[in-house]
Structures are given as C-alpha cells and as structure tokens.
Amino acid sequence: MLKVEHIGIAVQSLQVSIPLFEKLLNTSCYKQETVASEYVETAFFRQGETKIELLEATGGESAIARFLEKKGEGIHHIAFEVNDIREEMARLTAEGFTLLQAEPKLGADNKLVCFLHPKGTNGVLVELCQEIEK
Ligand SMILES: CC[C@H](C(=O)O)C(=O)SCCNC(=O)CCNC(=O)[C@H](O)C(C)(C)COP(=O)(O)OP(=O)(O)OC[C@H]1O[C@@H](n2cnc3c(N)ncnc32)[C@H](O)[C@@H]1OP(=O)(O)O
Numbered sequence: 001m002l003k004v005e006h007i008g009i010a011v012q013s014l015q016v017s018i019p020l021f022e023k024l025l026n027t028s029c030y031k032q033e034t035v036a037s038e039y040v041e042t043a044f045f046r047q048g049e050t051k052i053e054l055l056e057a058t059g060g061e062s063a064i065a066r067f068l069e070k071k072g073e074g075i076h077h078i079a080f081e082v083n084d085i086r087e088e089m090a091r092l093t094a095e096g097f098t099l100l101q102a103e104p105k106l107g108a109d110n111k112l113v114c115f116l117h118p119k120g121t122n123g124v125l126v127e128l129c130q131e132i133e134k
C-alpha cells in the first residue's frame with residue numbers, strides 16, 4: 001500500500017457538511033463528483049498527502065444510505081492507494097481477505113477502486129484505489 005489516499009465520511013447533507021469541513025480544515029473543497037453506480041455524491045478536501053472524502057447518499061439503495069440509517073454520520077471507510085489494484089486484489093485474496101468485487105470499478109477522483117468486507121478487517125471498511133493514468 002502506498003499511502004492513505006482518503007478517509008471517507010458519511011454525511012446527511014453535503015450542503016451542510018462542506019462549509020463545516022471548509023471551516024474545520026481551513027481549505028476549500030476542490031471537487032464535488034457524483035458516482036451514480038454507488039448512489040453517492042462526493043466532496044473532496046486535500047490534507048497534505050491524503051484527502052477527506054465526504055459522501056452523501058443520492059438513493060435509498062446506496063451503501064451510504066444504509067450506513068447512515070444504521071450508524072448515523074461518521075467515518076465510513078479508509079482508502080489506500082496502490083500501484084496495481086488487480087495485483088493487490090490477488091495478493092489480498094491469497095491472504096484470505098474477502099473482496100467485495102471480483103473486478104475493480106470506476107470510483108471518484110479518477111480512480112479504479114474495490115472494497116474489502118469489514119468483517120475481515122477488524123470492522124474497518126477498506127477501499128483500494130489506483131490512479132487512472134490520464
Ligand atoms: C466508489 C466511490 C467512492 C470512492 O472513493 O471512489 C466511495 O468511496 S463510495 C463508498 C460507498 N460504497 C461502498 O461502501 C461500497 C462497499 N460497501 C459495501 O459493499 C457494503 O456497504 C458492505 C458490504 C460493507 C455492508 O453491507 P450493507 O451495506 O448491506 O450493510 P449491512 O448493514 O448489511 O452490513 C453488514 C455488516 O457490515 C457492517 N458495516 C457496514 N458498513 C460498514 C462500514 N462502512 N464500516 C464498518 N462496518 C460496516 C455492518 O455493521 C454489518 O455488521 P453487523 O455486525 O452485522 O452489524
């Protein structure tokens with residue numbers, strides 16, 4: 001794993017949370033992006049080498065909607081940057097971790113992503129991200 005690429009935080013409303021995090025972090029949100037396949041709208045803030053990703057559900061089928069319903073607002077996942085996501089997925093599968101996708105999928109912020117089941121990672125939802133070469 002190269003670094004913590006972002007920390008995902010589930011929020012009820014980006015309209016409320018973006019200004020709050022702009023005040024908290026003393027920096028502006030640099031990107032807002034909807035990921036339709038995940039039924040989420042995201043907002044990103046840079047913090048040194050890593051980022052904060054705020055996530056608002058755009059539909060009831062969203063993992064974020066279910067999380068908010070069950071646990072309320074809060075830290076949702078930790079994303080690690082990797083060089084080669086498919087290689088890392090194969091390595092982690094061999095190590096006995098449960099991947100939630102057989103193939104990486106298009107995520108936000110120009111990344112290929114996949115997730116590991118939190119049951120196998122001490123209750124922490126882990127995301128892997130690989131930058132898509134421009
Ligand atoms: C990709 C766009 C963007 C990006 O960075 O590019 C994103 O990050 S999108 C983020 C939203 N998408 C996802 O989270 C996709 C992966 N997540 C899932 O597939 C599900 O949420 C899953 C499998 C983690 C949980 O399943 P479900 O949503 O159906 O909820 P359950 O209540 O059935 O959960 C089962 C079990 O897992 C625990 N759980 C759920 N979410 C989390 C979490 N974020 N962190 C830790 N644990 C979590 C939940 O409490 C249940 O445990 P139990 O002991 O049975 O209560």
Ligand SMILES: [Co+2]
Nearest residue numbers: 008053079127
């Ligand atoms: Co994420």
